[in-house]
Amino acid sequence: MVVAVPAGRSIKRILVGRAMRSDRLGETHLPKRLALPVFASDALSSVAYAPDEILLTLGMAGGAMAMTHSWQIGLAVVAVMLVVVASYRQNVHAYPSGGGDYEVASVNLGPKAGLTVASALLVDYVLTVAVSISSGVQNAGTALAFVRGHEATVAVILVLLLTAMNLRGVRESGRAFAIPVYAFMAAIFALAVVGLARQLTGGLPQAESAGLTLAPEPGYEQLGGIAMVFLLLRAFSSGCAALTGVEAISNGVPAFQKPKSRNAATTLLMMGLISITMLLSMIMLARWTGIVYAEDPATQLQRNGVPVGEAYEQHTVMGQVASAVFEGFNPAIVLVSIVTGLILVLAANSAFNGFPVLASILARDGYLPRQLHTRGDRLAFSNGIMILAGVAAVLIVLYDAEVTKLIQLYIVGVFVSFTVSQIGMLRHWNRHLAVERDAEERGRMQRSRAINFVGALMSGTVLVVVLITKFLHGAGYAVAAMAVLYVLMLGISKHYARVRDELKVDDDDVESQLLPSRVHAIVLVSKVHKPTLRALAYARATRPSRLEAVTVSVDPEETEALQADWDRLDIPVPLKALDSPYREVTRPIVQYVKSIRRGSPRDVVVVYIPEYVLGRWYEQVLHNQSALRLKGRLLFTPGVMVASVPWQLHSADGQEERLYGGEAAGSVRRGE
The missing domain is CATH 3.40.50 (Rossmann fold)
Known part of the structure; x- marks a missing residue:
């Protein structure tokens, strides 16, 4: 007898692959060379849009504001990143189970603090997918004309492709994404080396926008002292988008090969150093090539005192820097554009690994539906992957894949988690120091506590700045989403508790159920x-x-x-x-x-x-x-x-x- 194979199952096997036995979970663990592209792509990709956001914000004041202060803003962002990376290295050693900030906050500050962090991270993961893919599509549009005008459609298709890849499992997605991520790193380092060499020899060309002047936006013509500080703080908060993704490694420790904590901490350090180098290189190259960047280029950018008009097409900072540094060598320019688009799309993969794991832990603890704790055929948390993709696709369509609008909702969640988890780590070290008697071990704990204290102070400061400068520009929506998610998870927890109490068996129940x-x-x-x-x-x-x-x-x-x-x-x-x-x-x-x-x-x-x-x-x-x-x-x-x-x-x-x-x-x- 010929057994008919259902068409739906055949398609599923083609897209997802053959089902894996539970005892093969260890085969999905990642070595550092694959963990870096899987978990660090978000942080590494920020070099493609963080400089744009810094220059856009500074450009509101017009004139030479962006040229004179962009590198200072960049250094401030780097300082925060160094502290945050050092702080999270303490986290992965102390809490290697994969709960990350949620576990740190829950254990040390209580369940409500943990839920606050969890709601912030879940919202941030969704925004990571929406922002990264939208930015990747915009960068790809620099070299691919057919993408222009269809950004939202292309972005949704890319979300679906990423979803299919992640449903196949973490290790397979890591192999698929490793080449583009390493190609992006190589391209940016080549851009930095060639750009520095041409700058030192006096042969670095100017960017396509270097000859333009920048008029201030209405209301920013005359900035007083307080207004100037506010604008600089807003530019700093926009540049802190470069820190998103740092927490992904602490949430993904279980996916590393043994020794898990050490490999995760090493990968975190590598990610931090590479991100800092690339970010500073891009900001300095933008300054040397004289890039002028505006929120509204048609009216703000002027040539000989006349606005350039709607016909002017403003390319991204990355695109302009590549065109200037590799002037006369188009293959390199196209390569930078392609790998930048790819890394921005693949940056969403950090969220595809972080969101399902966190959702699984929350489901285990009774704060999200139990189905999110179940692994799929390929030992990935398939339900969490599908939910993340669906919500991100809706956001992309609602905002028409415009990064400038989406970015305003961004980074609030990640700095909420940064701040709360670092405060939690302070209580963690205080609790251990109260019982530890070994002098050497106490010294190590005190150093770790000092690092976490500085991390809590700096991330808390950035959070306040972000809330003050971005709340009315879109961050308020992100805060509202966190609040709704927080209340929803509390409601789910109460439901499970009510069902558990109602179904609990006592002696009277046993006797009554056994009566004929x-x-x-x-x-x-x-x-x-x-x-x-x-x-x-x-x-x-x-x-x-x-x-x-x-x-x-x-x-x-x-x-x-x-x-x-x-x-x-x-x-x-x-x-x-x-x-x-x-x-x-x-x-x-x-x-x-x-x-x-x-x-x-x-x-x-x-x-x-x-x-x-x-x-x-x-x-x-x-x-x-x-x-x-x-x-x-x-x-x-x-x-x-x-x-x-x-x-x-x-x-x-x-x-x-x-x-x-x-x-x-x-x-x-x-x-x-």
Whole structure:
């Protein structure tokens, strides 16, 4: 016999791959060379948009503001990054289980602090996908003309592709993403080396926008001392987008090969040093090449005192720097554009690894649906991956893949988690120092505490700056989303606690459940055929206290014919016909079952529903789905159990493992 393979399963195997046994989980663990592109792509990719955001913000004041202060803002961002990286190296050693900031906050500051961090991180992961992919599409548009005007569509397609890759498992996605990430690093380092060499020799060309002047935005023509400080702080908060992704490694420690903590800490240090080098290189190259960058280039950018107008196309900072440094060598310019677009798309992969793991831990603790704690066929947390992709795609469509708008919602969540987790680490070290007596170990703990203290102070300062400077520009929406998620997770936790308490077994429950009670069995019948006879046989085999067959009289003539067949075959089970003047099927059965329960509250009623199983999807439209409706109604009736008795049609041969819609033989319309 040839067994038909369901088309849906074949497509799934092509996209996701063969299912993996649970005992092969260790094979999915990552060495450092693969962990770096998997977990650090977000932080590394920020070099492609963090300089843009710094220059855009400084450019509001017009003039030479961006040229004179961009490198200072860059150094401030680097200082924060160094402290945050050093702080998180303490985290991965102290809490290697993968809970990251959530675990640190929950253990040291309490469950509500942990939920605050978790809600912030979940929102930030979604925004990471939306911002990174949107930015990648915009950068790709520099070299690929067909992308322009269709950014949102292309971005959603890329989200779907990333989803498919991650559903195949962490290790496979790491292999696929390693080459583009390392190619991006090589391209940026080449850009930095060539740019520095040409600058030292006096041969570095100017960028395409270098000859333009920058007019201030309305309201920014004359900035006083306080307003100037506010603008610099806002530029600093925008540049701190470069720090997003640092926390991904602390959340992904379980995915590393052993020794997990040491490998994670080493990867974190490598990521920090590479990110800092690339970020400073890009900011300095932008300054040397004289890039002028504006929020509204059509009106702000001027040539000989005249606005350039709508016809002017402003390329990204990365694109302009590459065009200047590699002037005359187009293949290098195109390569930088392509690998930048790829790294920005792949930066979302950090979120695809962090979000599902965190969601799984929250589900384990009862704050999110239990389904998120289950691994899929490829040992990845498939449900979390799908949810992340869906929400990010919605955001991309809503904001039309515009990075400038999306970036305003960004980084609030990550600095909430930074700050709370560092405060948690301070309590962690204080608790251990209170009991530790070894002088050498105490010295190590005190050094770690000092690092975490500086980290808490700096990340807290950045959080305040971000909230003050970006709240009205979009960060408020992110804060609102965190609040909603926080309340939702509390509600889920209360639901699980309520169900757990309600289902808890004590001695009285055991005794009451073991008391004898009668079983009243009902077999639903529409006509005498094989499914009906099988259901009757199964019901009789259970030896209930009372057994009867029930049909619904929609057509009196058909009911009489059914009774005649019943008597002719001498079936040893009484047949009862329920009147249905309005030709309903479900309601008369439910009312009859409830009447039995009212008459004998301690009886258990078992309703046997004969069903036949269809093998082809298009056959579903030829049959009603009254079995589903009937089951749904009976499930809410106390003391009632529903038993489906399947009869597989020939079209269902070989497809047992799939769940097909059955039809209740006892409730089909007469004549079908």
